[in-house]
Amino acid sequence: MSWMSSEEYANTTSYKLSLLSDTKRRGYKVSVKNLNSWFGSKQALKDINFDVKENTVTALIGPSGCGKTTLIRCLNRMNEMTSSATVKGSVYLDDIDIYASNVDPVIIKRRMGMVFQKPNPFPTMSIYDNVAAGLKLNGIRNKALIREIVEESLKGAVLWDEVKDELGKPGLSLSGGQQQRLCIARALAMQPEVLLMDEPTSALDPIASAKIEELMNELRKELTVIIVTHNMQQAARVSDYTAFMYLGELVEYGPTKQIFENPQKELTERYISGKFG
Amino acid sequence: MIGAAGYTLFMLVLVAASVIEGSMPIFSFEGIGFFFGTDWNPVEGREAYGALPYVVGTLVSSAIAMAIGVPISLGIAVFISEISPPRFGTPIGFIIEILAAIPSIIYGLWALFVFRFWIVDFIERPLYEAFGGTIPLFARTPFGLDIFTAGIVLAIMIIPIISSISREILKAIPNSQREAAYSLGATRWETVWKVLFPYAKAGLLGAAILGLGRAVGETMLVTMVIGNAVGANAIPDTLFSPSQTLSSIIANEFNEAVTVFHSSALIALGAVLFILTMGINVGARLLVSRMVKVTPGAKE
Numbered sequence: 280m281s282w283m284s285s286e287e288y289a290n291t292t293s294y295k296l297s298l299l300s301d302t303k304r305r306g307y308k309v310s311v312k313n314l315n316s317w318f319g320s321k322q323a324l325k326d327i328n329f330d331v332k333e334n335t336v337t338a339l340i341g342p343s344g345c346g347k348t349t350l351i352r353c354l355n356r357m358n359e360m361t362s363s364a365t366v367k368g369s370v371y372l373d374d375i376d377i378y379a380s381n382v383d384p385v386i387i388k389r390r391m392g393m394v395f396q397k398p399n400p401f402p403t404m405s406i407y408d409n410v411a412a413g414l415k416l417n418g419i420r421n422k423a424l425i426r427e428i429v430e431e432s433l434k435g436a437v438l439w440d441e442v443k444d445e446l447g448k449p450g451l452s453l454s455g456g457q458q459q460r461l462c463i464a465r466a467l468a469m470q471p472e473v474l475l476m477d478e479p480t481s482a483l484d485p486i487a488s489a490k491i492e493e494l495m496n497e498l499r500k501e502l503t504v505i506i507v508t509h510n511m512q513q514a515a516r517v518s519d520y521t522a523f524m525y526l527g528e529l530v531e532y533g534p535t536k537q538i539f540e541n542p543q544k545e546l547t548e549r550y551i552s553g554k555f556g
Numbered sequence: 557m558i559g560a561a562g563y564t565l566f567m568l569v570l571v572a573a574s575v576i577e578g579s580m581p582i583f584s585f586e587g588i589g590f591f592f593g594t595d596w597n598p599v600e601g602r603e604a605y606g607a608l609p610y611v612v613g614t615l616v617s618s619a620i621a622m623a624i625g626v627p628i629s630l631g632i633a634v635f636i637s638e639i640s641p642p643r644f645g646t647p648i649g650f651i652i653e654i655l656a657a658i659p660s661i662i663y664g665l666w667a668l669f670v671f672r673f674w675i676v677d678f679i680e681r682p683l684y685e686a687f688g689g690t691i692p693l694f695a696r697t698p699f700g701l702d703i704f705t706a707g708i709v710l711a712i713m714i715i716p717i718i719s720s721i722s723r724e725i726l727k728a729i730p731n732s733q734r735e736a737a738y739s740l741g742a743t744r745w746e747t748v749w750k751v752l753f754p755y756a757k758a759g760l761l762g763a764a765i766l767g768l769g770r771a772v773g774e775t776m777l778v779t780m781v782i783g784n785a786v787g788a789n790a791i792p793d794t795l796f797s798p799s800q801t802l803s804s805i806i807a808n809e810f811n812e813a814v815t816v817f818h819s820s821a822l823i824a825l826g827a828v829l830f831i832l833t834m835g836i837n838v839g840a841r842l843l844v845s846r847m848v849k850v851t852p853g854a855k856e
Contacts, residue, residue, distance in 0.1 A: 355739070362642060385743055388740070392739065395736070399735065400736075401751060403754040403757075404754075413741065416742045416746050465740065466739065469741065
C-alpha cells in the first residue's frame, strides 16, 4: 500500500475492522477463550470456552468448589484481588481482550458491574451516597445529573419506592434484601454493559430473592447479565443460557431449556436431577 | 473482679490525691497564676514558678511529632496492608513491631549523638539559609538541640506505634469493602481514600491519639534533645529554639528540688501533665464514640 501513509491506513475502515475480534462480529458481548486459572499451584479453572449474547441472562451452576465464582471473578479481572491467583487465556468484552497488557482493569470494571454474595454497601455513606459513589469516583460533579442517575438506578433496582423518603439514612439501615438491591443500584449507576452477579440471593430470604429475580428480567432489556447461582430452580427461572461447571471444567453450555430438559452430557443430567452436588 | 476494679480506682485516687496534696504549697504561693506564669526561679527569696512555657513546649513538640508522624504512619500502614505483596509486607510489619518495642532512651541516645547533626546539616541549616531572613519561624541559627529536633525524634518514636496499629485496623476491614470499591472502577488510591479511610476513621484516629499520648508524656528522649531552656526562654519563638516540656523539666530538676516550693512546683507540673493527658484521652474517646455512633435501626 505504497500510495497510503501509515497514518492514513490506520484510519481506514478496513483496518479498523481488522482490529475487531470475531467476538463482536459474531454478535457476542462476552467471549471466554481458553481461560485457565490457578490459586497457587491448584488449578481452579481448566480451559473454559464460551460466548455470551448481548441482552441475555446467563447462569453459571455447579456444585460448591466447581469454580463458578472464580470464573465470574475472572470476567472483570476481580480475581486479581486475590494475591495467589493467576490467570491465563482471554476474555473478550466486545472486541477488547480484557487481559491484554495495554488494558486498564479499572476501565473494565467500570464497564462490567458486579454484585456480590453478601450485600456490601459502604457503611459510612447514606443510601444516596452509596448509589452516587461510583459516579463521584468517575469525576462526575454535576449534582443534578447525579441526582437523576441515582433516582434512575434506584428505580432500576426496584428500591426507589421503599427509600425515596429516606435517602439520607445510612445504607446499613436497610434490610438485607434492600441492601442487596442497593448494591445493584450502585452497580447500575455506573451504567455498565454487563452485570456480573455472584450468588446475589444466597444471603437473602425467599421474598427478597424473588424480588431480585424479577429484577433480572427487567435488567436483561438494558444489559447483559451473568449470574452465579447454586440454586438450580433459580437458574431455570431467570436465565436464557446455562453453563454447568464441575471441578473447574465447563461441562455443558447451552440454552437453559435444553440444559434442564434435555442435557447432552450424563454428568449434567445427574446434577440437574439431584443425584449429586 | 471487684478487687481488680477497686485496685484501679484506688490507684487513680491515690495518684490524684498525692499529686494534688504535693502541689498545694505552690498553688497557695502562686495562686492560679502558676498556670500562666512564665518565670522559673528556684533561688530562695526570689522564687517564681510558672507552668506556661512547658505546656507550650509540650504541645508544640507533640504537634510537630504528629504533623510529621501521622501521615508517614498512615503511608506505611497503607503500603503494608494494601499495596505490597505479602512477601514484602509481612517482614516490614515485623520490623515495625520491633521498632515499636525499642526503649525511648535508645532513640534519645542515637538522636543526641548522631541524628541531630543530620537534622542540622540537611534540614535546619538549609531552611535557615533559605528562609531565615524572611520567615520568622526559621529565623535562628540552628544547633540541633531544639524543639524541631525533639518533634522529629518524637515522630520517629511514635511512627512504629501508629503504623502498626493502623495496619491492624486496615487489615480488619472486610475484603468485601475493597471489592465493592474496585467493582465500581475505583483505583487503588481512590479505594484507600474514599472507602477504607472512612470505614476505619475511628480506629485510625484512635491509633493517632495513642501516638499523641506517647509523645506528650515522653520524657527521656525529649530531655536529651530539646535544649532544656528554662522560664520564658522555653517558649519557642522559632522552630529552632531550645524549649522544655512538662516531663523534661521534671526529669531535669527533680534531683535538685530541695525547697518546698521547688519540689511542689515540679509536682504541680506533674498535675498539669496528668490533666493534659487525661484531657487528650477523654477527648479522643468522645471523638471516637461520636464517629462510630450508629443511627437507630442500623445493622451490620
